[in-house]
Amino acid sequence: MKFSLLTIALRNIKRKPFRTAVLVTAIALLVSILVFGTSFLYSVKSAMERASNRLGADVLVVPTGARSFADEVLLETKIKVFYMDRSILDRVREVEGVSRVTYQTYLTTILGLCCDIPPTTVVVFNQETDFVVNAWLNESFGRKLEKGEVIIGNEAFENLGLLDVGRSLLFGVEFNIAGVLQKTGTGFDNAIFMNDENIDDVISRGKAGVKRGDISLVFVKVKPGYDPYTVSRNIEGAILEVDTVERSSMGKRIISTFKDVSSVFLITIILASVLSAFLAWTVFSAIVNERSREVAIMKAIGAKGSHIMMMFILEVMIIGAVGSLLGIEIGTFLSLKLSKIFGLLKDISISLSPVEQFRIGLLGFLAGTGICIIGALSPIIRMKRLDPYAAIKEA
Amino acid sequence: MRHIEVNDASKIYKVGDLIIKAVDSVSFNIDKGEFVSIIGHSGSGKSTLLSIIGGILSVTSGNVYFNGRDIYNLDEHALSQYRAEKIGYIFQFASLLPVLTVRENLLLPTIFKAGTNGNVEQKIEKYLWMVGLQYKINAYPSQLSGGQQRRVAIARALMNDPEVILADEPTGDLDEITEKETMDLLKRINRDSGITFILVTHNLDLARNAGKWLKMDNGRLKEI
Numbered sequence: 001m002k003f004s005l006l007t008i009a010l011r012n013i014k015r016k017p018f019r020t021a022v023l024v025t026a027i028a029l030l031v032s033i034l035v036f037g038t039s040f041l042y043s044v045k046s047a048m049e050r051a052s053n054r055l056g057a058d059v060l061v062v063p064t065g066a067r068s069f070a071d072e073v074l075l076e077t078k079i080k081v082f083y084m085d086r087s088i089l090d091r092v093r094e095v096e097g098v099s100r101v102t103y104q105t106y107l108t109t110i111l112g113l114c115c116d117i118p119p120t121t122v123v124v125f126n127q128e129t130d131f132v133v134n135a136w137l138n139e140s141f142g143r144k145l146e147k148g149e150v151i152i153g154n155e156a157f158e159n160l161g162l163l164d165v166g167r168s169l170l171f172g173v174e175f176n177i178a179g180v181l182q183k184t185g186t187g188f189d190n191a192i193f194m195n196d197e198n199i200d201d202v203i204s205r206g207k208a209g210v211k212r213g214d215i216s217l218v219f220v221k222v223k224p225g226y227d228p229y230t231v232s233r234n235i236e237g238a239i240l241e242v243d244t245v246e247r248s249s250m251g252k253r254i255i256s257t258f259k260d261v262s263s264v265f266l267i268t269i270i271l272a273s274v275l276s277a278f279l280a281w282t283v284f285s286a287i288v289n290e291r292s293r294e295v296a297i298m299k300a301i302g303a304k305g306s307h308i309m310m311m312f313i314l315e316v317m318i319i320g321a322v323g324s325l326l327g328i329e330i331g332t333f334l335s336l337k338l339s340k341i342f343g344l345l346k347d348i349s350i351s352l353s354p355v356e357q358f359r360i361g362l363l364g365f366l367a368g369t370g371i372c373i374i375g376a377l378s379p380i381i382r383m384k385r386l387d388p389y390a391a392i393k394e395a
Numbered sequence: 396m397r398h399i400e401v402n403d404a405s406k407i408y409k410v411g412d413l414i415i416k417a418v419d420s421v422s423f424n425i426d427k428g429e430f431v432s433i434i435g436h437s438g439s440g441k442s443t444l445l446s447i448i449g450g451i452l453s454v455t456s457g458n459v460y461f462n463g464r465d466i467y468n469l470d471e472h473a474l475s476q477y478r479a480e481k482i483g484y485i486f487q488f489a490s491l492l493p494v495l496t497v498r499e500n501l502l503l504p505t506i507f508k509a510g511t512n513g514n515v516e517q518k519i520e521k522y523l524w525m526v527g528l529q530y531k532i533n534a535y536p537s538q539l540s541g542g543q544q545r546r547v548a549i550a551r552a553l554m555n556d557p558e559v560i561l562a563d564e565p566t567g568d569l570d571e572i573t574e575k576e577t578m579d580l581l582k583r584i585n586r587d588s589g590i591t592f593i594l595v596t597h598n599l600d601l602a603r604n605a606g607k608w609l610k611m612d613n614g615r616l617k618e619i
Binding site: 008 | 480490
């Protein structure tokens with residue numbers, strides 16, 4: 001490597017390995033908290049948004065009192081059964097501003113009793129009217145489901161141990177597993193889908209706990225020019241047995257819970273930042289005191305203030321960068337491995353795209369390196385302004 | 396035009412009510428290529444005077460001209476350039492950076508000089524050969540004796556082709572034999588390269604190596 005101020009900075013970093021390690025560790029911890037916290041919060045928010053956006057419906061209609069169930073089934077993958085009469089579908093269709101409607105019925109498997117798979121949600125949908133599942137079905141499968149066929153959500157495929165299993169017993173009826181859906185980022189990733197042509201067979205075996213004519217949820221698309229909120233109010237006004245949820249308000253309960261969590265993260269990050277900056281200040285104050293004679297010599301043989309500044313800034317940037325990269329690794333690892341231990345998150349389909357991960361990593365890198373520089377800046381400026389004669393005389 | 400002209404230069408410190416005249420109205424001239432000794436007791440102001448000439452300590456009053464230019468009228472940037480390009484400094488203590496090898500310590504002044512050309516490796520070889528330490532090129536200062544470190548510092552002072560070398564008690568902590576070798580080396584460089592030398596010492600025997608003596612006493616220049 002060509003000799004430069006960088007060479008001196010690197011040698012000085014190696015000079016006191018323990019002190020360097022302490023500062024690198026502090027920055028790594030700060031950045032890992034930042035990356036972990038940001039990934040955690042960002043992935044929840046983005047999972048909520050992605051899931052509600054991908055539903056394709058503007059308004060959801062559920063039985064009265066089951067408003068929160070919509071979130072729980074569609075976003076959080078919770079197993080819930082709730083039913084209303086199918087006649088609701090026709091009444092919703094008549095409401096002003098409603099363009100299209102479709103429905104889904106949710107069933108729950110019970111291992112050993114009705115089915116040969118652990119408890120999971122089975123979504124029965126109508127392929128003729130559907131505008132929610134069909135889009136994913138076409139992407140992954142390329143054709144419609146036949147009677148006697150089911151298709152498995154992306155995560156359910158692995159979670160339920162259905163790998164390489166061609167057939168499965170559901171509610172006393174044997175089904176062909178026709179394929180696996182691509183990841184949707186919604187609660188449907190953990191579900192099994194069947195066409196409503198099968199519902200009569202299922203009901204006739206009496207193992208599904210559902211009656212003929214029961215449906216769980218109606219999906220509504222509003223006409224162009226109509227506001228989903230107004231249509232939602234129209235539906236609730238016209239049909240007393242139902243509640244409605246607009247797509248834009250889906251996941252609000254979870255997001256509002258996470259606002260409190262994010263405040264805790266924010267305070268932790270601020271405190272950790274102040275602590276790291278203080279540590280950088282302490283370490284670099286000690287460093288500049290030890291090296292004031294060397295800096296004086298460098299100035300006496302021609303170094304400008306900018307040379308001195310650059311040498312120390314390079315040193316602090318390298319320490320900050322190494323700490324930040326380490327912190328990004330730790331934070332990302334924690335966010336991937338530990339998120340599932342949090343009860344609130346374990347049912348949410350969480351995944352960040354490489355771009356989102358890169359952005360969070362970049363934020364962590366800039367914050368870690370920046371805080372290290374801010375902390376060390378005051379002692380470095382002191383060195384830049386060092387009077388070489390006084391420092392040499394002291395030596 | 397004189398090479399160096401010190402004109403009524405004073406350096407005065409105030410410590411509470413006490414006024415200390417470290418250098419008191421000193422005037423003298425030095426021509427190019429001269430070997431000048433500044434002698435005097437400890438605290439007489441000789442090192443302060445050397446620092447003033449070296450551009451690391453400003454005067455309270457008076458002027459210091461280098462090739463006709465008042466160095467304390469220069470801005471910070473130009474003064475650093477003066478130190479990098481015109482002056483080679485040899486200190487009275489071990490002044491090599493401990494984290495750098497001999498080669499890197501010699502390269503150090505070159506990164507402060509604008510437009511340093513590509514023949515630095517040849518210069519390193521030449522000056523290390525001149526001080527007899529070519530075989531120590533990759534050694535760290537801790538692996539060198541005091542005399543060897545001083546010789547590396549001399550080689551470092553030559554790296555930017557200075558016009559003046561300021562040596563502040565360069566043999567202060569060396570044994571007699573090493574002291575003589577070092578002085579012989581400085582004289583040889585002065586003779587061969589024509590570089591002006593200003594040597595600060597309290598040792599009269601060493602001062603006799605110079606062509607011109609300046610004696611400092613209580614901040615004043617007593618005799619020439």
